[in-house]
Amino acid sequence: MNVLVIDDEPQIRRALRAGLERNGYEVTLAATGEEGLDAASLQQQDIVILDLALPGMDGLQTCQQLREWSKVPIIVLSVREGERDKIAALDYGADDYLTKPFSIDELLARIRAVLRRIGNEAETNPSTVTTGDLRVDFARRRVTVGSAEIHLTPIEYELLKYMALHPDRVLTHRQLLTTVWGNEYAEDTHTLRVHIANLRNKIEADPARPRYLHTEPRIGYRFRVELVQ
C-alpha cells in the first residue's frame, strides 16, 4: 500500500512516516502541494494524507487539482477550528478528514475505513446493504429493522439509499441535499435535519444515540456500517 503524505511540518512528516511504515505502508513525503501533485502523478498512490494548511498552493487547491485527474482516496488534516475548509475539501472530493492533533491509531483506522469502502464500492451497486439489524434492499425498495418492515417516504428512502451506498464516509450537507433534493436545495440544511430526524425515528432503536446515521457536527452525516466480527 502506497501512502502519500503532503504536510509542510517536517516533524509531522517524520512522525507520520515512522508510524505508517511501521504498520506496513510505503510512505512518500511531500512538503508542498506542488510536490504532492508531482509525487501522485509519478507513482500510483493508494491513499493521500493532505494537510489543509500549506504554504503557497493550499490544501484545498491541491485537493481540487488532484481530483481533476485522480480518484485516489484523500484524507485531509486540519488544525483549524473552522469547519468551512473541511466541508470545502469534502465537497471537492476528499474522502474523510482528521482534526489535528490526532493519534497514529486514529489515522490508521481512518485509512483502513477509507480503503475498505473503496474496495466495497468497486463491487458495483450492491443489491442490499446490511448492518446490524438494518437491511436495505435496493432491488425491492424495502427497508427492514430486524423482522419489521419500515415504511419510508420516497425522499427518506432516497436519502437512506444514498447514505447506505456511501458507508463510513462523511457526506456533507451540501452533498446530500444536491443529490437527493437537487441543486436548488443545496443550502437547505434545515430540511435535511428534519428528514434525518424522521429517518432516525423510524430505523434507530434510540434516535438520540444513533447506531446507523451518525452526525458530524456542522459538516454532515456518516452512515456507519458495523463490521461483522
Next chain:
Amino acid sequence: MNVERVAKSSLSERVLIALWKYALVAVGVVVISGIIAFIPGAEDVSNIAMLYLLVVIGAAYAFGRGPAVLASFLSVVCFDWLVQKPRYSLSVDNPADWLELFMMLVTAIVISQLTTMLRQRAEEAHQSEREAAILSEISWAVASQVHHDRVLAEVLRRLTELVPCTVAAIITQQEEASPEVVAVSGKAELLPDFNDEPARSLIEAVRQEAHSLRDSPRLVPGTKGGATFMPPSTGNTYPGGTDKSQSNGLSAGSLWQHEAETGHGAVTYLPLTMEKRVLGVLYLNLPEAHLIAHAQRRIVESLINYATVALERQRLIRTESQARALAEADRLKTALLSMVSHDFRSPLSSIKASVTGLLQEGVPWDNKTQRELLFGIDQETDRLNRMVGNILALSRLEAGDWRPQCELVPLDEVIGAALDSFGPKDNCRIHTSLDASLVEVWLDSVQIVQVLHNLLENALKYSPAQSPVELRARQENENLILEVLDRGPGLSIEEKDQVFERFYRSPQWRESSLPGTGIGLAICSGLVEAHQGQLTVDNREGGGTIFQITLPLRPTVTAHK
C-alpha cells in the same frame, strides 16, 4: 444699557440717577434761554427756536425718551416766555403765534422720538454685533478641535459677562461617579461642594427630572422684566422666584431655582440636555433672582446650547475612544486565539503523532527511528515553550512592565550570550564584527540578549539556509548601533511599518511551516524602547534586510546608578 449695572444698583439709586437726568435737561433749557436773553437781538433771529431743538436732541440721545419730552415742553414754555411777544410773559398776543408754539412742540417731540429710536437702533445693532462676535467665537471653539474644557470655560466666561451672576459652573457626572466641576467662571469660592449635601442631591434630582427633556431648557419671559429658565416641554409660565407652593417641591421649575445657601440671590441648577441625555448641569448663582435681560435671551440660550454641544462632543469622543480600545482588545484577543489554535496545534500534532506512534504495541521500534521521534518531540516541546514564553513576554509588554535594569557590561559578553543560544549549525552562519573602541556598554544585558536572539533567529529563519547572517556593533555619536543583516527576501514598504506590530506575520509566511507567532519583533521593539533606543528596519543593498538597534550609550533616566 448695562443690565449688570442696573441689576446691581438699588431702586433708590436708580431714581436718583433719573432725577439727575431730568435736572440736567432743565439746566440745558435754561442755559439756552440765557444765551438768547443775553445776546442782544437774538430774539429777532428767525428760527431762533432751533436752538432749543439742540437740547432736545442732546437729551434724547444721551438720556432717552423721558428727559427729551421734558426738554420739549420746557423749551416751548421758555420760548414763549422769552421770545414770543409780549416778552417775559406766558400770554400770547397774536393767535398765529399759538400755531408757531404748537409747531415747535410737535417738531421737538417728533425729533426727540426719532433720536431716541435712532439711539436704540444703534444700540441694538451694536448689541447684535457683539452677540454675533461672541457666538462666532464660541462656535469656532466648539467646532474646531479646541479642547472641550476650554470651550466650556469660554462659554461660562461669556455667560457671566452677559448674565449678572456671581459664579457659574458646569458640573458633569459619570454614572455612579461623584459630580465633577469641569468649568467655572466668577467667584469660585462661592461654589458649594457638589460632593456634599444638599448640592449633590440637588444635582441628582435635576438629572432625574431632566431625563424626559429632549433639549436644554429655554428662557421664557419672567416677572420684573427679566427672563427665567423653563423646560421646553411645559408651557405654563413659571412664576419668578422660588415657588414653595408646589405640592412636593419637585416640579421642574421649582427644582432649578433655590435660595442661595449664603447671602442674597438665587441659585439655578440648569440641566444641559441633548436627545434625552443629561450631559451636565449648569450652576448659576444670580444675585437677583433670574434677571436676564429680555434682549439677551437669545444669546444666553445659544451659549447654553453651545455648552451642551461641547459636552455632547466630549461624550462622543469618549465613547469613540472606548469603542476603539475595545476593538483593539478584541483584535488582540482574536490574534491570540488564532495563534493558540494554529501555532500551538502544529507542534502539539507532531508530538501527539510521534508519541502515539511510539506507544503502539506490536513490533518493537528500531533504535534509530525511536531516537528520531524522541528528538522531534524534544524540539517541538522547546518550540511550544518558546511560544508560551513569548505570550508571557507580550503580556508584560501590554502591562508596561519593562523597566530595564541597566549596568555597565562588556559588549562582547552580551553578544556572546546571544550567540550561545543558537546551536553550532546556526552559529556557523552568523558572522560578527565589533568596533574595537566599544568595550563596555550601559544596558540590561538580559533584555538586549533577548532582542539580539529574536533578531538573529528571524534572520536565520527567513533567509535561505547556508546564507550568512551578520551582526555588527559600532559607535556613532553618543549611540551604540547594533545591526543584524541577512540575505532574506527583504520587506515591502508596507511591511516595514507592520513588522513591529503584535501578531503581524508576513502573508508569505503566515500559512507556512516556519514557526512564528508575530510577536518576537513586537517584543524587541518594546524592549529597545524601554532602553530609550530605537529599532528600525530597512532593506539591504543587494537583497535582504537590516535591523538596526540604536541605543544611547548613556541613557538619561537610567544614568544614575
